Amino acid sequence: MGVRRTAVVKLAVSDEQRDALHRTAEQYLYCANRTADYCWSDTSYTECETNKREVRDALYSELREETDLQAQLVQAAIKRAVEAVKACVERWKKGQRVSQPTFTAETMDYDTRSATFYRNKVSLATVESRVEPSFVLPADSPTPYERYVLSENYEFRESTLRYDAATDEFYLNISTRRIDSDDEVSEDTGHSDQTVLGIDLGVNSLAVSSTGRFWQGDDYDHWCREFEKRRGEMQQRGTQAAHKALLRLGKREEAWRKQYIHTIANELVSEAVEHDCDVIAFEDLSDIRERLPQAKWHHVWAFRRLFDYVSYKAPEQGVSVEQVEPTHTSQRCSRTDCGFTHDGNRHGEQFECQKCGYEVNADYNAAKNIGVRYARKRQHKLRSSPKSGSGDAQVDVRVNGGTLNGESHQPLAGD
Numbered sequence: 001m002g003v004r005r006t007a008v009v010k011l012a013v014s015d016e017q018r019d020a021l022h023r024t025a026e027q028y029l030y031c032a033n034r035t036a037d038y039c040w041s042d043t044s045y046t047e048c049e050t051n052k053r054e055v056r057d058a059l060y061s062e063l064r065e066e067t068d069l070q071a072q073l074v075q076a077a078i079k080r081a082v083e084a085v086k087a088c089v090e091r092w093k094k095g096q097r098v099s100q101p102t103f104t105a106e107t108m109d110y111d112t113r114s115a116t117f118y119r120n121k122v123s124l125a126t127v128e129s130r131v132e133p134s135f136v137l138p139a140d141s142p143t144p145y146e147r148y149v150l151s152e153n154y155e156f157r158e159s160t161l162r163y164d165a166a167t168d169e170f171y172l173n174i175s176t177r178r179i180d181s182d183d184e185v186s187e188d189t190g191h192s193d194q195t196v197l198g199i200d201l202g203v204n205s206l207a208v209s210s211t212g213r214f215w216q217g218d219d220y221d222h223w224c225r226e227f228e229k230r231r232g233e234m235q236q237r238g239t240q241a242a243h244k245a246l247l248r249l250g251k252r253e254e255a256w257r258k259q260y261i262h263t264i265a266n267e268l269v270s271e272a273v274e275h276d277c278d279v280i281a282f283e284d285l286s287d288i289r290e291r292l293p294q295a296k297w298h299h300v301w302a303f304r305r306l307f308d309y310v311s312y313k314a315p316e317q318g319v320s321v322e323q324v325e326p327t328h329t330s331q332r333c334s335r336t337d338c339g340f341t342h343d344g345n346r347h348g349e350q351f352e353c354q355k356c357g358y359e360v361n362a363d364y365n366a367a368k369n370i371g372v373r374y375a376r377k378r379q380h381k382l383r384s385s386p387k388s389g390s391g392d393a394q395v396d397v398r399v400n401g402g403t404l405n406g407e408s409h410q411p412l413a414g415d
């Protein structure tokens with residue numbers, strides 16, 4: 001397997017193209033949800049169908065009949081749903097709470113049959129005829145066509161069309177694969193040394209970076225409560241006018257929420273860029289509800305959104321986004337010469353290591369641990385890969401006033 005890269009490009013879409021794309025997305029989501037219905041069973045995970053071929057054989061002709069979608073888009077929708085069900089089954093096996101996947105976000109996977117790239121535009125299959133929106137790019141930058149489709153080093157694989165309701169824009173995430181080497185490890189960034197920014201998401205602070213920057217989220221909590229209060233008042237009135245006002249309020253709230261998270265995502269990516277980080281590491285969010293029982297729904301919503309936004313914004317700046325196992329990141333001492341892990345190390349917002357006495361903000365401690373976990377995992381991978389020749393590659397975690405390495409602890413100012 002080669003290394004994959006994703007580029008994000010905004011599309012200039014006319015009203016007519018917009019309609020066609022929305023209608024295509026609607027039918028695509030219909031196919032994905034129908035597939036999930038077919039595959040899912042609430043009884044037991046052994047009853048869930050996860051064999052892609054079986055599912056395709058059962059549903060493909062039917063869905064082609066029922067929709068105006070082109071063959072590849074029907075297949076892509078089936079594939080997406082089967083993969084989502086498969087992921088749920090894996091978590092179910094581990095005893096985690098799961099429910100049938102549902103698809104509501106307007107994203108569609110295109111391959112070389114359903115999307116054709118030209119220098120300044122892309123031709124996309126829709127339920128009508130094909131549409132050809134052009135790319136929105138700075139004048140002097142190479143187009144995705146020049147950069148990836150024509151590239152000797154990258155093989156164009158597939159692209160995902162994504163509608164962003166907050167900005168009312170369509171984006172294309174173009175995914176390519178390096179083909180000049182079979183060495184997957186050392187090629188990600190062209191060099192094997194890396195610097196990582198660790199991010200902790202939590203209730204005390206929405207996000208904290210390993211560089212010690214805090215996104216407190218106090219005003220986020222405040223406004224979520226205010227909106228809730230207003231909603232409660234309107235619901236009590238129960239008049240038709242109040243009902244309409246309630247709908248308007250809901251829309252306003254959603255737009256505000258998205259804008260808020262957008263801003264944090266941008267700042268977070270800038271933090272990585274300013275500190276020369278190649279990677280932003282988050283915790284895996286799949287079990288966030290179980291791990292953070294005190295998190296309200298608007299927190300969980302914010303975590304997922306933030307991760308999503310950063311995942312598509314960071315690659316534009318040449319920064320990749322990774323997730324690590326979340327276990328014990330808040331109980332572990334982040335001093336690399338200690339690493340003592342104990343429940344009693346954490347007291348609310350404060351961390352105090354019971355072994356070495358290290359005292360620091362608990363979320364900052366967790367953010368460093370997340371960075372270190374990624375660094376360790378990667379260093380291990382580099383060393384155990386016989387072909388990479390990068391056994392001495394360095395993976396550092398950017399912290400406040402210095403860097404941490406998987407093994408050695410360098411002196412840190414202000415740490």
Ligand SMILES: [Zn+2]
Nearest residue numbers: 333338353356
């Ligand atoms: Zn310690």
